Amino acid sequence: MSPKPWKQPPKGVVDTSVLVAGISGFRDSPPRVPSAALLRAWTESSTFVWLVTEDILSEYREVLERLNVHAAAEIVALIREEARFVRVTRHIEGLPDRDDAAFVDCAANGDADFVVTLNPKDFPQSKLRAKVISPTEPLPRRPRTVKTRRARLAATMKTARTT
Secondary structure (H helix, E strand, O other): OOOOOOOOOOEEEEOHHHHHHHHHOOOOOOOOOHHHHHHHHHHHHOOOEEEEOHHHHHHHHHHHHHOOOOOHHHHHHHHHHHOEEOOOOOOOOOOOOHHHHHHHHHHHHOOOOEEEOOOHHHOOHHHOOOEEEOOOOOOOOOOOOOOHHHHHHHHHHHHOOOO
16 A cells, blocks of 8 residues: 655745735734734644745835834744745736736746735736635645655656566
């Protein structure tokens, strides 16, 4: 009997609107704001892999500082420590709002399962493989897959001949 393949948490990109709304409602316990519930779940049990780029982190910090969030630098530093960085090598064109390009490019290049936003019209589903969701929707499940190197090993072992 073979073991089940690894189950990985879904990978997602968090729009700045969700971060701001989540921080504003984070103190409530239990959170009454869906964005705060999403952030609390991530901080407490790593419900998803948060994908970022330097451009996204810069936007987070800029917006939080503009809104006078006192711990803006600290929040962004903590996200930086826990998130997974994505290297952007290709850009998605034809977006309704070019200000969201960093998030769309991160999702496309990072093989994201979802983009969570309060502005779904800015993230055309036709341009993304990732599902565009609001904080009220459940996170999409990541399909069970065998890790790439182990899959290659399995394929090699299948074709190997013994003498």
